[in-house]
Each structure stands twice: as C-alpha cells, then as structure tokens.
Amino acid sequence: MEKALLALAASLAIGIPALATAYxxxxxxxxxxxxxxxxxxxxGTMIILEAIPETIVILGFVVAIMMILQLA
Amino acid sequence: MIREMVRxxxxxxxxxxxxxxxxxxxxxxxxxxxPPEAHTPSKEEEALRFTRAKVLGMLEAMExxxxxxxxxxxxxxxRDRVDLGIEGVVxxxxxxxxxxxxxxxxxxxxxxxxxxxLAELKRAHQVVFHFIPFVSAEDRPDSHLSLxxxxxxxxxxxxxxxxxxxxxxETAEEGKEVLRYHVLNTEKGQSVLAVSTPLEMExxxxxxLRQRGAVLWKAPEGFQRETERDSLRAVEEGLKExxxxxxEIAEEIRRAREEWGPRLASLYILLDERLEETLVESGSQxxxxxxxxxxxxxxxxxxxxxxxxxxRFGDNVLVQWRYPSSEEWHRVPTLLSNPAATxxxxxxxxxxxxxxxxxIDPTSLxxxxxxxxxxxxxxxxxYGVLIALLGHRLSKSTxxxxxxxxxxxxxWVSGWSVAWGIAFGEVFGDLGHRLFHIRPLWVERSxxxxxxxxxxxxxxxxxISIGLFMGFLDGLRKKHRHLWMExxxxxxxxxxxxxxxxxxxxNLPRPFFSLNIILLVIGTAxxxxxxxxxxxxxxxxxxxxxxxxxxxxxIGLSSAILAIVATRFVDVLGLSFxxxxxxxxxxxxxxxxxxxxSGLHSARLHYVEFFSKFYQGGGKEFRPFTxxxxxxxxxx
Numbered sequence: 127m128e129k130a131l132l133a134l135a136a137s138l139a140i141g142i143p144a145l146a147t148a149y150x151x152x153x154x155x156x157x158x159x160x161x162x163x164x165x166x167x168x169x170g171t172m173i174i175l176e177a178i179p180e181t182i183v184i185l186g187f188v189v190a191i192m193m194i195l196q197l198a
Numbered sequence: 199m200i201r202e203m204v205r206x207x208x209x210x211x212x213x214x215x216x217x218x219x220x221x222x223x224x225x226x227x228x229x230x231x232x233p234p235e236a237h238t239p240s241k242e243e244e245a246l247r248f249t250r251a252k253v254l255g256m257l258e259a260m261e262x263x264x265x266x267x268x269x270x271x272x273x274x275x276x277r278d279r280v281d282l283g284i285e286g287v288v289x290x291x292x293x294x295x296x297x298x299x300x301x302x303x304x305x306x307x308x309x310x311x312x313x314x315x316l317a318e319l320k321r322a323h324q325v326v327f328h329f330i331p332f333v334s335a336e337d338r339p340d341s342h343l344s345l346x347x348x349x350x351x352x353x354x355x356x357x358x359x360x361x362x363x364x365x366x367x368e369t370a371e372e373g374k375e376v377l378r379y380h381v382l383n384t385e386k387g388q389s390v391l392a393v394s395t396p397l398e399m400e401x402x403x404x405x406x407l408r409q410r411g412a413v414l415w416k417a418p419e420g421f422q423r424e425t426e427r428d429s430l431r432a433v434e435e436g437l438k439e440x441x442x443x444x445x446e447i448a449e450e451i452r453r454a455r456e457e458w459g460p461r462l463a464s465l466y467i468l469l470d471e472r473l474e475e476t477l478v479e480s481g482s483q484x485x486x487x488x489x490x491x492x493x494x495x496x497x498x499x500x501x502x503x504x505x506x507x508x509x510r511f512g513d514n515v516l517v518q519w520r521y522p523s524s525e526e527w528h529r530v531p532t533l534l535s536n537p538a539a540t541x542x543x544x545x546x547x548x549x550x551x552x553x554x555x556x557x558i559d560p561t562s563l564x565x566x567x568x569x570x571x572x573x574x575x576x577x578x579x580x581y582g583v584l585i586a587l588l589g590h591r592l593s594k595s596t597x598x599x600x601x602x603x604x605x606x607x608x609x610w611v612s613g614w615s616v617a618w619g620i621a622f623g624e625v626f627g628d629l630g631h632r633l634f635h636i637r638p639l640w641v642e643r644s645x646x647x648x649x650x651x652x653x654x655x656x657x658x659x660x661x662i663s664i665g666l667f668m669g670f671l672d673g674l675r676k677k678h679r680h681l682w683m684e685x686x687x688x689x690x691x692x693x694x695x696x697x698x699x700x701x702x703x704x705n706l707p708r709p710f711f712s713l714n715i716i717l718l719v720i721g722t723a724x725x726x727x728x729x730x731x732x733x734x735x736x737x738x739x740x741x742x743x744x745x746x747x748x749x750x751x752x753i754g755l756s757s758a759i760l761a762i763v764a765t766r767f768v769d770v771l772g773l774s775f776x777x778x779x780x781x782x783x784x785x786x787x788x789x790x791x792x793x794x795x796s797g798l799h800s801a802r803l804h805y806v807e808f809f810s811k812f813y814q815g816g817g818k819e820f821r822p823f824t825x826x827x828x829x830x831x832x833x834x
Binding site: 167169170173174177178180181184185187188191195 | 549550551647648651742745746748749752801802805806
C-alpha cells in the first residue's frame with residue numbers, strides 16, 4: 127500500500143506541474159506568437175518567456191525521482 | 199570577441215565629396231554617423247527612391263524571385279555599364295523602364311483577363327462535357343432545346359409538372375414522347391436541366407420553367423451562339439484557345455523574367471547603393487569649402503583605410519581618429535569577431551539583443567557549452583553519427599545562408615553525442631549492448647539516474663558560477679560598483695552553499711564549516727551592499743537556475759528510454775518486417791526529438807540561466823557603409 131501511494135505521489139508530483147506548465151505555455155505561446163508576428167526582434171525574449179514555466183516540471187521531476195528512488 | 203572601434207573623421211574639399219564618398223563605399227569599413235538634424239530629401243534622392251521602387255515593383259510583377267542566384271559578377275557587370283553618378287542617367291533609366299513596364303503591363307492585363315475568362319469557361323465546361331452527347335442527339339429542326347438552372351431539391355417536382363403540362367397540349371402527337379431531358383447535379387445544390395421538346399411548345403416550356411424559378415443557362419459572354427449546340431462547341435474550343443494563349447503569355451513572361459530579372463535586380467542594387475551614397479553626401483557636414491564625414495571603424499582597419507585614402511586623394515583629404523571615451527561607449531557600434539571554429543555559434547546570439555560595445559561577447563563560451571549540453575542530452579553514439587552526417591550535409595548546403603552555420607553546430611553536437619554515448623554505453627539505445635556487448639564507460643543512465651542528476655546539478659553550479667564571474671568582471675570593467683558587488687556576492691554565497699552541502703555529505707573537518715559560514719556572511723554582506731533585497735532575491739533565483747540544469751538529465755533519460763523501447767519492438771514483434779519497421783519509426787521519432795529538444799533546451803539554459811548573469815544587450819550593430827555583396831538579401 128505504501129509503495130502504491132509513493133508511486134501515486136510521484137506521478138502527481140510530475141503530472142500536476144506538467145499540466146500547469148502546459149497551461150502557462152499555451153497562454154504565453156499564443157501571446158508570444160502575436161508579438162513576434164508584429165515585432166520579429168522580440169523572438170529571443172519570447173523564447174525566454176515561453177521557457178520560464180518549464181522549471182516547474184523540472185522541479186516536479188526531481189521530486190518524483192526522489193520518491194521513485196525511495197520506492198526502489 | 200568584440201572588435202575595438204575608433205572614431206574616424208574624414209575632411210575634404212567640397213567639390214571632391216562624391217569621389218571621397220564613393221571611395222569610402224568601395225572600402226566598406228566605415229559605419230557612418232550622420233548628424234541628428236532633420237534631413238530634407240534632395241531631388242536626386244527622391245528620383246532614386248522613386249526609380250528603385252519602380253524596379254522592385256516590376257520584378258514583383260514579373261514574379262522574379264531568384265535573388266539567391268544573383269552573383270557579384272552580374273552586379274559588377276551592371277556597375278561597369280551604368281554610372282548613376284552622371285546627371286540625367288536616372289531620368290533616362292526611368293523613361294526606359296516606363297517603356298518596358300508598359301509592354302509588360304499589356305501582357306499582364308491580357309493574362310488577368312484571360313485567367314478570368316478561363317475560370318468561367320472551366321465552370322461552363324463541366325456542363326458542356328456532360329451535355330454534348332444529349333445535345334447532339336436532340337439537335338433536330340423540329341425540336342427545341344434549352345438548358346436551365348434548377349434547384350436540386352425541386353427538380354423532380356418541376357419535371358413532373360412540366361411533363362403533365364405538356365401532355366395536356368392537344369398538339370402532341372399520339373404516342374410520341376413530348377419531353378426528353380437530361381440532368382447534371384452540381385455540388386452547390388443546383389442542377390442543370392437540359393430539356394428537349396417539340397418546337398411549337400418552346401414558349402410553354404419557357405413560361406412554365408420561369409414560373410418555377412428556373413433560370414436559363416447561358417454560355418459565358420463571347421461564347422453564346424444561336425443554338426445551344428453551337429454554344430457548347432464554342433465553349434469547348436474557347437477553353438482550348440484560352441489555355442493555349444495563356445501558356446504563350448506565361449512563356450513570354452518567363453522569357454522576359456529570365457532575360458530581364460537579373461538585370462533589373464542588379465539595377466535595383468545599383469540604385470540602392472547610389473541612394474546610400476547620396477544620403478551619406480547629404481548627411482556630411484559642410485564647413486565653408488570643406489566637408490566632414492564621421493563614423494566608426496575597427497581600429498585594426500585604420501592601417502588599410504588611411505593609406506588608401508591618401509593614395510587616392512593625397513593632401514586633399516585630412517584623416518583624424520581617436521578612441522571613444524567611456525561616456526561614448528553606448529553610442530559605439532558592436533562588431534563581433536570570432537575564430538572560424540566558433541563563428542557559427544554567433545547565430546544563437548541573433549535571438550538576443552545585440553551586445554553592447556565593451557560588453558561581453560559570449561560566443562566562445564556558447565561554443566563550448568551548447569554542444570556539450572546538447573550532446574549530453576542526446577548521449578547516444580549511433581544518433582551522434584547520424585547527426586554528424588546531417589551536419590556535414592547542411593554545412594555544404596547553399597540553399598539558405600543559415601544552413602551552413604547550423605550544420606557546423608550540429609557537427610560539434612555530434613562529437614559530444616558520440617562522446618557521451620560512449621560514456622553511457624548507448625548506440626541506438628541498447629542495440630550496441632545487444633549486438634556488440636558495449637558497456638558504459640561511466641553509468642547506464644536509464645538505470646543509474648541519481649549520478650547523472652547530481653552531475654547535471656554540478657554542471658549547473660559550474661555554468662552559473664562562470665556566468666556570475668563574467669558578470670563580476672563586467673561590473674569591474676565598467677566600474678559599476680553595485681553590479682560587481684552583487685555578482686561577486688551571489689558567487690560567494692553559491693560557493694559557500696555548495697561547500698556546506700559537501701560538508702554534510704562528505705563529513706569534512708570542522709574548519710571547513712567555519713570557512714563556509716565566513717564566506718556566506720561575506721557574500722550576504724556584498725549582496726546587501728550591491729543589490730540590497732533585490733540581490734538576495736537574485737541569489738535565490740540563481741539557486742533555481744542551478745536546479746534547472748536537471749533538465750539535461752531528464753531529457754537524456756526520456757531519450758534513452760525511448761531508444762530502448764524502439765529496440766524492444768523487435769523483441770515483442772520478432773525479427774519481422776513489422777518489428778523492424780516499428781523500431782525504425784520510433785528511433786526516427788526519438789532522433790528528431792533528440793535534435794529538436796536538445797537544441798532548444800540547451801539554448802534555453804544559455805538564454806535564461808547563463809546570459810542573465812552577465813549579458814547586457816542594447817548595443818548597436820556595426821553596419822558598414824559598403825556595396826552589396828553576396829550577403830545581400832531580398833529587399834523587404
């Protein structure tokens with residue numbers, strides 16, 4: 127039972143941040159595409175803005191890995 | 199590396215101004231600076247702009263797009279033949295262009311008209327093709343034939359009513375069929391109904407069908423004849439003739455495009471160059487009988503430009519130069535100059551604002567870390583070899599100016615991919631292990647996740663520390679006290695935290711603890727003095743940045759597992775066609791994801807995590823006053 131809960135927790139640790147990141151990137155991406163269409167010189171800034179929410183998933187991944195290692 | 203610049207001032211006699219400007223244009227080394235006063239366009243300038251726009255318009259009308267095939271030789275040939283500096287030449291060219299444009303306009307207008315007619319004929323041809331046999335069979339002197347547009351939904355009702363109506367007529371001969379018809383259903387809910395009746399019933403049929411909302415079908419204008427059969431024949435012939443004429447026009451335009459396209463494009467470039475010269479001439483300062491042109495030039499180009507000017511104009515020009523003062527740095531244009539090996543990585547900086555003069559050019563560091571990170575994410579010797587082949591192919595490509603540098607970057611990435619592939623023992627996933635019993639030199643990352651995670655965090659600490667150190671140096675060089683103190687404080691705090699972590703993990707002796715605490719206090723003090731509370735927040739952000747490097751392990755892990763999954767398909771489906779096909783498809787998908795994902799994330803680690811520690815954009819790009827060369831692009 128404990129193992130199952132750990133596995134569930136690990137999946138939630140990466141799943142929920144992944145959904146949050148996807149939502150954030152969708153919003154930033156659509157706004158960024160509009161901005162780049164009007165001002166191509168802002169592409170670099172837009173890539174940076176688009177990439178910022180990914181950190182949440184990376185942190186979620188680290189937490190999930192730590193849980194999985196406990197499981198092992 | 200950012201090239202050192204000097205401010206150059208060229209004085210000369212006013213009558214010689216056009217020659218001096220032309221010489222500077224030929225040298226192509228001066229970034230001209232014009233005084234900020236409002237500029238009133240001269241007549242020559244306006245004429246040049248007008249003619250240039252006209253040439254571009256003609257090129258677009260001819261649909262000439264081969265800017266990439268235009269060579270320096272073609273432009274130089276045109277330059278030798280046309281001297282735009284001579285008075286009246288532009289007007290003469292303008293008149294010649296008008297003649298040519300008028301002839302082209304006639305052709306284009308005919309093409310437009312015929313294309314419209316062809317579209318109509320094609321629509322009508324659908325009817326012609328369908329009804330020709332029926333019309334031919336029914337075309338008799340004693341019968342009347344007509345074609346009608348009828349709504350498809352009311353077609354059956356209309357036909358039923360029409361048949362009833364005609365059967366009531368006394369003139370109908372006993373036993374003779376009074377109504378013969380044929381139907382074509384089109385896609386838009388409309389049908390074309392061909393009706394053949396005895397001649398005397400013509401009016402009755404017309405009246406009845408009009409009452410039911412039917413509309414008489416007519417051949418397109420210009421193809422209507424006395425009988426329907428002739429009209430249909432005329433449409434068929436018209437379609438062939440119009441298509442043939444359109445092909446002739448297309449051929450004429452193609453010939454004109456091939457013959458005149460490169461010439462007009464060269465003329466466009468010459469006009470553009472002449473316009474630039476005119477702008478520099480009018481932007482120069484006139485003082486009595488002399489003029490002054492100022493600009494920035496790379497300091498190592500002085501030895502070239504000054505002797506050349508002296509050789510051509512002797513004592514009639516006076517050249518002065520000086521280094522920019524620190525107050526002027528923000529106005530000096532920036533020119534990057536890197537060795538051939540690292541130069542391709544300059545394209546990664548194009549997405550960022552241009553670096554400032556006296557700022558830091560991170561190209562060399564990007565050349566070291568970008569392929570290293572990307573190679574670590576891919577970490578497969580088999581994929582590395584494929585990337586090397588792709589990189590080699592792209593580096594030789596001439597299809598787009600961006601492809602050769604991208605190809606060279608891929609070659610660097612492939613080298614590190616192979617190296618990491620050997621370290622992780624991966625050749626197309628575990629295929630190398632299965633076939634050749636290849637063992638990892640370091641760890642098998644699909645099983646030993648933790649060592650790779652720790653390694654990537656260490657990599658992050660090293661990369662961020664380099665970034666902070668560069669920021670510290672930048673602050674010192676610019677004498678920006680707050681900047682260097684904040685960067686140094688962040689660096690010391692980061693090092694002390696890493697030291698404390700090592701202390702706990704490795705059970706190091708007590709003096710190390712005291713040393714780390716002292717470093718932490720010094721670092722925090724510097725942070726508070728340099729950046730106040732913002733400095734502390736910045737340091738926390740740097741810690742987050744370090745963790746972000748875990749993505750190298752995460753993406754690498756997913757890539758390794760996907761490669762193993764691909765090979766497992768052969769286990770599940772056997773060494774069959776389907777098994778091998780599935781394995782190849784998954785490997786291909788993984789390969790594409792590996793290239794795209796590793797490049798994107800590696801770039802992101804530089805743009806977001808690394809550059810934010812030291813890079814300052816906002817510089818001006820060095821744009822020399824030069825003649826168009828192969829680097830010239832299609833005008834926008």
